[in-house]
Amino acid sequence: MNDTPKLRLATVWLGGCSGCHMSLLDLDEWLIDLASYVDLVYSPIADTKIFPEGVDLALVEGAIACDEHMEIIHRVRANSTILVSLGDCAVTGNVTALRNPLGEAGLTLQQIYVDHGDPRGIIPAEPGIVPVLLDKVVPVHAVVHVDRFLPGCPPPAPRIRAMLEALLAGREPDAEGSDMLRFG
Numbered sequence: 001m002n003d004t005p006k007l008r009l010a011t012v013w014l015g016g017c018s019g020c021h022m023s024l025l026d027l028d029e030w031l032i033d034l035a036s037y038v039d040l041v042y043s044p045i046a047d048t049k050i051f052p053e054g055v056d057l058a059l060v061e062g063a064i065a066c067d068e069h070m071e072i073i074h075r076v077r078a079n080s081t082i083l084v085s086l087g088d089c090a091v092t093g094n095v096t097a098l099r100n101p102l103g104e105a106g107l108t109l110q111q112i113y114v115d116h117g118d119p120r121g122i123i124p125a126e127p128g129i130v131p132v133l134l135d136k137v138v139p140v141h142a143v144v145h146v147d148r149f150l151p152g153c154p155p156p157a158p159r160i161r162a163m164l165e166a167l168l169a170g171r172e173p174d175a176e177g178s179d180m181l182r183f184g
């Protein structure tokens, strides 16, 4: 039994495919060990709507692609002690940023929904419901300060575990070698 106070852990899903969260779930039975060290206070796998105050560690999957992501990441940064960019989309933009060469948001939507998409040619828009695309997808550190970077598409579960074990022990994560740093 672990008697030390639990860390408040959050995981955040921005412009990504959820593969990084799937890799987190690939920690399998170690998640049970992890649960004795952390309280999961916000996550797409938990039913919490608003990012809370006083988070010790936030793992952020995905790039910043729309106004909603921008709002969330500022709230995450303001309320988290350690913010980790989890996966290549968060670290570089990666797959989410593949739309950038299409041009600004209006041009991108025009090409996808009208020129090459829905024959009815309707661009989805519903203020307050459909998030507004940014003109350019950017990685998390382009918007807020990031404390740690964990590359990989997705980062393999052992790499996530190694980083979590180090942070829980108050150590610097071992950020050397292809096992920890390889992209893709």
Ligand code: SF4
Pocket: 015, 016, 017, 018, 019, 020, 061, 062, 086, 087, 088, 089, 090, 094, 095, 096, 152, 153, 154, 155
């Ligand atoms: S880094 Fe890879 S697995 Fe993670 S959200 Fe991006 S595309 Fe998906």
